[in-house]
Amino acid sequence: RDQFSTPPQLAALAVLAAQVRPKDRVLEPSAGxxxxxxxxxxxxxxxxxxxxxxxxxxxxxxxxARATRRRYDGRHLPDLIVDAGAFDVVV
Structure with missing residues (x-):
């Protein structure tokens, strides 16, 4: 299983570009x-x-520990997470 580790600077830029705000519900489909x-x-x-x-x-x-954590194949998330369309941001 391959993994691309996001460099910290790029992670910060991606979250900034996604305009993540307090209380947003964020999905990370391949959290690494x-x-x-x-x-x-x-x-x-x-x-x-x-x-x-x-x-x-x-x-x-x-x-x-406070996050909801799943172990699904990311390709199937829309079918496996009941409220998959309710996230404010997907990064």
């Missing part, structure tokens, strides 16, 4: 090690993180 999630959380967003790879998913479990 959580760099985008860290920045979104710092903006005050509530997070739903999805990561299929067991090792990275376990890392997210430890780092984001």
């Amino acid at each position: 090690t959580g760099l985008l999630a860290v920045v979104a959380e710092a903006c005050g967003a509530s997070l739903t993180l999805n990561e299929l790879a067991p090792t990275r998913a376990a890392l997210l479990d430890g780092l984001f």
Whole structure:
């Protein structure tokens, strides 16, 4: 399973471009090690993180205890997350 780790500067830029605001509901469909999630959380967003790879998913479990965490194949998220259309931002 390949992974592209988002550089911290690019993560900050992506969340800034997405205009994440406090109380936004943010979905990270392929959360990896959580760099985008860290920045979104710092903006005050509530997070739903999805990561299929067991090792990275376990890392997210430890780092984001308050976030909703899923372990689905990201291609199927619209079918598996009941309120998938209710997110304010997807990063």
